[in-house]
Amino acid sequence: MASRSVFEIVVLAAVVVLYFLPALIADKRRRHDLLIIALFNAVLGWTVLGWLLALFWSFQPNPPxxxxxxxxxxxxxxxxxxxxxxxxxxxxxxxxxxxxxxxxxx
Missing domain, CATH: 1.20.5 (Single alpha-helices involved in coiled-coils or other helix-helix interfaces)
Known part of the structure; x- marks a missing residue:
């Protein structure tokens, strides 16, 4: 039983990391609009289109x-x-x- 809950916690952590992958990429690339990307990802990331847009946005270069x-x-x-x-x-x-x-x- 304990091994199943550890597995569930690991899977849940992996899903959360995957869900917030655009925000993590934006943080790693030191985007100036990281907070906006993270909020966009948190609010609209549950839709596939919202998550893809956030991912695309996180790979864009910083605006001047x-x-x-x-x-x-x-x-x-x-x-x-x-x-x-x-x-x-x-x-x-x-x-x-x-x-x-x-x-x-x-």
């Missing part, structure tokens, strides 16, 4: 911490690149016009 700042910096870089290209085009066009005037005046 300062997404707004990165977007602003990237936008600023693109704006400066466009500005530089247009300025360069204007300088080349001005030089071409000056060279054309010089040729036509001769």
């Amino acid at each position: 911490e300062d997404l707004g700042g990165q977007t602003k910096t990237r936008s600023r870089r693109i704006g400066m690149l466009v500005f530089s290209r247009r300025l360069d085009d204007r300088v080349h066009a001005r030089e071409a016009r000056a060279a054309e005037r010089e040729r036509s005046s001769r």
Whole structure:
């Protein structure tokens, strides 16, 4: 009788570990949103789809911490690149016009 209850405890522990596997993987990968993944897993993990979504989510890379700042910096870089290209085009066009005037005046 005692061996059966030990077996049941081991099986129960294995089932609980398997159930919370997405949260354990997220913890091992040091996800910033570990608590959200664990809560999602605890609430919706009983559905196969919820457990699979939590597992998929736990394998995703960490989102950037300062997404707004990165977007602003990237936008600023693109704006400066466009500005530089247009300025360069204007300088080349001005030089071409000056060279054309010089040729036509001769």
